[in-house]
Every structure is written in C-alpha cells, then in structure tokens.
Amino acid sequence: MKVPYIVDIKENSLDDGIGIRSVIFFKGCALKCVWCQNPEAQNVNPELVYQPKNCIHCTPQCFVHCPNDAFNYPNMVLNRSVCILSQCCTIDCPADVFSVAGKLYTVNELVERFRSNMIFYRNSNGGISLSGGEPMMFPEFILNLIMRLREINIGIAIETCGLFPLNSQTKKILEQVQFIYYDVKIMNSNKHIQYCGVDNVTILENLKQLVKEGLVTLPKNNSELKIPASKPLLVPRIPLIPHITIKSDNLKEIAQFLKSLNISLIDLLPYNPLWIEKAHSIDHPVSYPRDSWMNDKEKLSAASFFKGFKFDTFVI
Numbered sequence: 392m393k394v395p396y397i398v399d400i401k402e403n404s405l406d407d408g409i410g411i412r413s414v415i416f417f418k419g420c421a422l423k424c425v426w427c428q429n430p431e432a433q434n435v436n437p438e439l440v441y442q443p444k445n446c447i448h449c450t451p452q453c454f455v456h457c458p459n460d461a462f463n464y465p466n467m468v469l470n471r472s473v474c475i476l477s478q479c480c481t482i483d484c485p486a487d488v489f490s491v492a493g494k495l496y497t498v499n500e501l502v503e504r505f506r507s508n509m510i511f512y513r514n515s516n517g518g519i520s521l522s523g524g525e526p527m528m529f530p531e532f533i534l535n536l537i538m539r540l541r542e543i544n545i546g547i548a549i550e551t552c553g554l555f556p557l558n559s560q561t562k563k564i565l566e567q568v569q570f571i572y573y574d575v576k577i578m579n580s581n582k583h584i585q586y587c588g589v590d591n592v593t594i595l596e597n598l599k600q601l602v603k604e605g606l607v608t609l610p611k612n613n614s615e616l617k618i619p620a621s622k623p624l625l626v627p628r629i630p631l632i633p634h635i636t637i638k639s640d641n642l643k644e645i646a647q648f649l650k651s652l653n654i655s656l657i658d659l660l661p662y663n664p665l666w667i668e669k670a671h672s673i674d675h676p677v678s679y680p681r682d683s684w685m686n687d688k689e690k691l692s693a694a695s696f697f698k699g700f701k702f703d704t705f706v707i
C-alpha cells in the first residue's frame with residue numbers, strides 16, 4: 392500500500408464543507424496548477440521548508456548540524472542541491488526557520504486522533520475532509536481510513552481535482568463519503584495543459600460518468616445539501632483565478648457543461664495569494680504573478696455570471 396505523506400491536519404475548520412471539520416492535506420497531486428494554494432502539497436515527497444525571515448540569530452546551531460554543509464550562516468544561503476533532508480537543521484532552531492513538509496501517519500494514528508473530536512463532528516454535522524494535493528492518488532490508504540472512520544460514524548468529505556481512474560476501488564471510496572467537492576477549472580484542454588500541467592479529458596469524463604451512472608446526488612440548492620443522503624452529495628468547485636479561470640468564455644463553457652449534467656449548485660473559490668510565501672519557502676516556481684486578494688467586484692462579477700445561468704452558489 393502506498394502510504395502518503397501528509398503536509399498538515401487542520402482542526403476546527405469551518406471552510407472545508409459543512410459543520411466543524413478536521414482537514415487532512417495529503418501530499419501529492421498529478422496537476423501543477425500555477426495558482427496552487429497548497430504548493431507544498433504538489434510533490435509526493437517530503438520537502439524542506441526554509442523561512443529565513445524567522446531567524447533570530449541565536450547561537451547558530453543549524454549549520455553545525457548539517458552533515459552536508461547545505462546551509463551557510465550568517466549569509467543565510469541554503470543550497471538545496473546538496474540537502475539530503477537529514478532534518479538535522481530542524482533539531483535546535485528555536486525560530487522554526489527550518490521545518491519539513493510531509494509526515495507519515497498510520498491509519499490507526501489518524502483514527503485515534505479524530506476519535507476525540509467526535510462530539511464536535513456529531514453536533515455540527517461535520518467530520519473529516521480529505522484534501523491536498525489529491526487524496527485519490529492514494530486510493531488504498533484512503534479507503535482503509537474511510538472504512539475505519541465510518542465504523543465509528545465519522546462522516547467524510549473529499550475534495551478532488553477529478554484526475555483519477557474511475558474504477559471499482561475509487562467508486563467504492565466515493566460511495567462511502569457524504570460530500571464530494573469536485574474541481575472544474577478550465578474547459579479548454581490546451582489551456583488546461585498550459586495552466587494545470589495536464590489535459591482535462593479524464594477530469595470532465597469522470598464527472599460525466601459519476602452523474603450518468605447515478606453514483607452521486609446533485610443538490611439543487613443549499614437547502615438540499617443535507618445528510619443523510621442516499622448517495623454522496625456532489626458540488627463542483629470553481630476556483631476564481633483572475634485572467635485564467637474567470638475569463639468569460641471559460642465561465643460560459645463551465646456553466647454550459649454543468650447545466651448539461653443537470654447541476655445547479657456550485658461552489659466558487661476566490662483566489663487568495665497566501666500560497667506565494669509558501670511557494671518561496673520550498674523553492675517552488677512562482678509563475679502566476681497576482682499577489683493580491685480578489686476584490687468584491689471581481690467576486691461578485693463571477694457570482695452574478697453563474698446566477699445568470701440559474702446556478703445557486705454554495706454557502707457554508
């Protein structure tokens with residue numbers, strides 16, 4: 392079984408589905424979206440996170456520990472090409488200048504961790520959200536985890552980019568979850584390759600298949616977004632990325648595609664620029680230049696575009 396690294400577990404989230412949720416961010420994604428909000432979750436392997444601005448210039452221990460002299464103090468130069476991720480630099484640094492994105496957990500450890508939150512999940516209709524990265528890259532592990540969480544009545548939501556083989560194993564995963572948040576980003580396949588690194592053929596085909604085979608429930612509006620439902624509730628998510636996804640021809644094609652599947656409720660995810668600092672800390676390329684938040688006008692314009700096509704938008 393491929394055991395995934397996990398970059399973070401966010402507790403008490405109110406932004407990743409209904410109710411109070413714990414969100415697991417798996418490390419690894421087959422897409423490489425240029426605006427990716429979690430760049431540290433793209434690579435499947437652990438990565439050194441380096442934040443030199445945190446340095447308080449204590450008696451420096453960091454370079455003393457590094458077996459490969461990858462770090463130069465006081466110049467604060469990190470040579471990643473010789474870093475072997477021994478993590479020695481993380482041992483004594485009192486300022487979190489060095490840390491590692493990517494930690495292994497067993498299914499047991501995760502289940503025990505979440506068991507203590509059960510009362511919050513139950514009282515709020517919340518549960519666990521599987522996010523990333525792309526959780527469906529690790530089907531055996533997440534199926535195992537989901538089955539164990541279902542045994543103790545913890546509800547699951549999954550956030551997916553849609554790029555996975557739709558087979559008996561992944562269908563079994565989807566059958567067990569309560570909510571599926573399914574990304575639809577760019578309809579033109581060449582543009583999808585340009586901005587996300589791969590084409591969108593499987594992503595769109597999987598969504599069509601899930602609907603065609605009746606494997607999901609499509610809530611018409613927010614009031615239908617209730618559990619228990621006989622099948623997982625599917626809500627497409629559209630990231631609002633200035634100059635890329637929110638171009639009117641793309642929005643129009645998305646609206647027409649979703650309408651053709653009888654989908655009426657969607658979730659709009661406004662761009663946020665916080666990823667840029669995370670990207671710098673792992674030396675991840677920053678090719679998308681927008682470093683400011685979306686303003687209300689941009690958000691309202693996208694929302695009213697979809698309202699014009701009679702979509703309801705998801706409200707947490």
Ligand code: SF4
Binds near residue numbers: 445446447451464488
């Ligand atoms: S141990 Fe951390 S805080 Fe101290 S000098 Fe090194 S990087 Fe800076």
Ligand code: SF4
Binds near residue numbers: 427
């Ligand atoms: S699909 Fe999501 S996690 Fe993967 S690269 Fe794109 S934005 Fe990042």
